[in-house]
Amino acid sequence: MDCLIVVAHPDDEVLGAGGLMHKLSQSGGGVSVCIMDGTVQARSQRPDDQALEHDILSSAEMLGIKQMLRGDFPNIQMNTVPHLRMVQFIESAIEKTEPDIVVTHHPADTNNDHLQTSLACQAAIRLFQRRPEIKPIKEFWYMEVPSATDWSVNRAMRPFTPNTYIEVGKEGIQRKIDALSQYRGVMRPYPHPRSDEALLGLAAYRGAQAGVKYAEAFECAFRREL
DSSP states (O other), X not given: OOEEEEESSTTHHHHHHHHHHHHHHHTTOOEEEEESBSSOTTOTTXXXXXXXXXXXXXXXXXXXXXXXXXXXXXXXXXXXXXHHXXXXXXXXXXXXXXXXXXXXXXXXXXSHHHHHHHHHHHHHXXXXXXXXXXXXXXXXXXXXXXXXXXXXXXXXXXXXXXXXXXXXXXXXXXXXXXXXXXXXXXXXXXXXXXXXXHHHHHHHHHHXXXXXXXEEEEEEEEEOOO
């Protein structure tokens, strides 16, 4: 099973799907990541370019990511970019990686870059309908990113509603935390959502919902076949 994770910023891929990526790579599945803004120039506590590059690659290596594709869309300004440009960039990632499953942000995330990425991804996954030579995706999932998805305060949009649970075990969550820790300035002390305790607690809660030991939760928005 090959999976493409499409995210707005570096570290979103780990926060939302670090356990899933580790589990897939350990079982022989291909894991690719597409980051729309690989430079995050507006980020607080951002390291210099060389250090950020090191952090991205170090985290990816820990999770067994096969391909890393990065764009240069503007940080916290993706709403100023033509929608078509973002769609075409994600389409090119789908064409290169040939995923069975595409995972991206939930459209109700408070972070506007997450919303724009989600909207572009929703359009891009239909590429196989326009081009028969493109491998069709089987499933399209939304993920939850702590400190963004939980802050879905716009009640005009339906919040994240998980219906797919991936058991990753305590070892998988620890690998997720370790991979996230490769990003300098991202982790915070408890009770922040990006703390060790909060990430472990969320995984325990999601696992309990599904009757498994530690899980990541997703919302499957499209399934083409069983």
